[in-house]
Amino acid sequence: MVSSLTFPQKFWMVFLFAWVVKADKVFDVKVFGAVADNKVDCSKAFLDAWKEVCAWEGGSTVLVPKGTYFVGKPTEFIGPCKGFMKFLLEGVLKAPTSLSGFADTWIKFRYVDGLLVSGSGTLDGQGHSAWQPCDPKCKTLPANLRFDFVKNANVRQIHSVDSKNLHINIYACQNMNVSSITIVAPEDSVNTDGIHIGDSTFINIKHSKIGTGDDCISFSPGSKNIDVADVTCGPGHGISIGSLGGNPDEDSVMGLMIRNITFIGTTNGVRIKTWAPSESNIVQNITFQHISMNNVRNPIIIDQEYCPSRTCDNKSPSKVQIKDVHYRNILGTSASKVAVNFVCSRSHPCQNLELRNINLLYTGKDGPVSAKCSNAKGISMGKLIPSSCLN
Ligand SMILES: *[C@@H]1O[C@H](CO)[C@@H](O)[C@H](O)[C@H]1NC(C)=O
Ligand SMILES: *[C@@H]1O[C@H](CO)[C@@H](O)[C@H](O)[C@H]1NC(C)=O
Numbered sequence: 001m002v003s004s005l006t007f008p009q010k011f012w013m014v015f016l017f018a019w020v021v022k023a024d025k026v027f028d029v030k031v032f033g034a035v036a037d038n039k040v041d042c043s044k045a046f047l048d049a050w051k052e053v054c055a056w057e058g059g060s061t062v063l064v065p066k067g068t069y070f071v072g073k074p075t076e077f078i079g080p081c082k083g084f085m086k087f088l089l090e091g092v093l094k095a096p097t098s099l100s101g102f103a104d105t106w107i108k109f110r111y112v113d114g115l116l117v118s119g120s121g122t123l124d125g126q127g128h129s130a131w132q133p134c135d136p137k138c139k140t141l142p143a144n145l146r147f148d149f150v151k152n153a154n155v156r157q158i159h160s161v162d163s164k165n166l167h168i169n170i171y172a173c174q175n176m177n178v179s180s181i182t183i184v185a186p187e188d189s190v191n192t193d194g195i196h197i198g199d200s201t202f203i204n205i206k207h208s209k210i211g212t213g214d215d216c217i218s219f220s221p222g223s224k225n226i227d228v229a230d231v232t233c234g235p236g237h238g239i240s241i242g243s244l245g246g247n248p249d250e251d252s253v254m255g256l257m258i259r260n261i262t263f264i265g266t267t268n269g270v271r272i273k274t275w276a277p278s279e280s281n282i283v284q285n286i287t288f289q290h291i292s293m294n295n296v297r298n299p300i301i302i303d304q305e306y307c308p309s310r311t312c313d314n315k316s317p318s319k320v321q322i323k324d325v326h327y328r329n330i331l332g333t334s335a336s337k338v339a340v341n342f343v344c345s346r347s348h349p350c351q352n353l354e355l356r357n358i359n360l361l362y363t364g365k366d367g368p369v370s371a372k373c374s375n376a377k378g379i380s381m382g383k384l385i386p387s388s389c390l391n
């Protein structure tokens, strides 16, 4: 077949082949000095591989093959790069147990436009010794994985375990799809949120499993146009918007679609919380639908008097306006009698909350399930257990 081609045809085939191979070249971190012995610090080898790939015309792949690699320093993969970047993680990365030399980051991607992070590998933050109760003063601890100012990115399959702090932080990012990942930390670990999003737009999170000691997914100011679907949460504190209103000039939270979520044994299901007293802000156009609650302590909750053990004065109300929040098709069991609890602001009552087809049964025997509202306005539709308290 090939021998029947003319010389120019063969020439072009070889040329094309060489070009394709160049575009797809894989840079194995072992070639740059990484050793899979869980002893040698591989951070420099990883960064050297990234630098080479980042400068490669057309982009390419940094490969971390199977094996266990010790990554002993904060390691930041920084763009912009010449082409689409792939980081293929097949191995296990181990963080040091000590905190020396670390601030808020273990592994970070920054200023990259066009990125795929995938593979069956694991980021192991070895957080056990770092999980100390710290209120009101917390030491800065490293997150397993941070994305700062990243655009057009996909994160798939990888596992994150035992981060010293939150597991995955998405900050100032645009157009990112996170799918089929798993995040695991013990139920009693401190501040180990699964995914934390802030100042980011068009983020999709799909088909993932998150069980930690803190929020499953949390949204801070500036989270907009976010779609979360098909995620299992538990153990942990559930999905949380907030805490909001903590700072002047913080951006709003808008356009969140949270659907097809299963909560198992979490302290909260879907929660919105704002500080009291607080600065002004807006939470608007939020939908929670097709949600299954399994033994969840506070399945549906708005808390505008959020003021945990620190010294704040919740006698003055929150100035965060919450409106257009839809709760649809939420079924399952509540571990407390108050399955729906809306504590809204006296000065800025919640507007246009919608309860539609809610069926939450109390797992205890000491009374019926109920809904509690204060300063909550909205509409109720369909079958509602507990019956609605909105007005
Ligand atoms: C993320 O998924 C959405 C919807 O499937 C798609 O339109 C978008 O292009 C994807 N983004 C990236 C960076 O692949
Ligand atoms: C509400 O948010 C969704 C995304 O969840 C978005 O598609 C829709 O356009 C928003 N609606 C309004 C009125 O802004």
Ligand SMILES: *[C@@H]1O[C@H](CO)[C@@H](O)[C@H](O)[C@H]1NC(C)=O
Residues within 6 Å of the ligand: 229, 230, 259, 260, 290
């Ligand atoms: C969510 O669940 C509904 C009802 O079970 C189903 O019709 C829909 O396809 C699901 N969507 C996703 C994105 O999983």
